[in-house]
Amino acid sequence: xxxxxxxxxxxxRPGKHPAIFLAxxxxxxxxxxxxVNDHDPRHLRDxxxxxxxxxxxxxxxxxxxxxxxxxxxxxx
Numbered sequence: 001x002x003x004x005x006x007x008x009x010x011x012x013r014p015g016k017h018p019a020i021f022l023a024x025x026x027x028x029x030x031x032x033x034x035x036v037n038d039h040d041p042r043h044l045r046d047x048x049x050x051x052x053x054x055x056x057x058x059x060x061x062x063x064x065x066x067x068x069x070x071x072x073x074x075x076x
Contacts, residue, residue: 003034003071017044021051024072032073038066048072 006023008016016037023033035041040063048056055076062069 003032005034005036007036009036009038009067016041017047020044020072021047024052024056024074027074029074029076032071034061035070035072037068037070040068041070052076 004023004027006020008019011019020033020035020041027033035044045058048058055074057071057073057075059071059073060068061071
């Protein structure tokens with residue numbers, strides 16, 4: 001599986017979640033994005049639960065200070 005990588009660390013805080021949702025919406029079913037962020041995006045996951053319940057998979061690839069990497073896969 002090849003992930004589309006999206007590094008949101010350089011984006012201003014208010015633009016991070018919209019950029020991630022825009023990239024996710026562009027995915028086909030079964031495709032993934034690997035999001036790189038400077039902190040654990042727990043609140044983003046909460047938003048995915050509201051917007052896409054059961055329609056995505058969330059996997060931590062790295063949990064390092066300053067470089068969290070999460071694979072988000074579109075399931076439906």
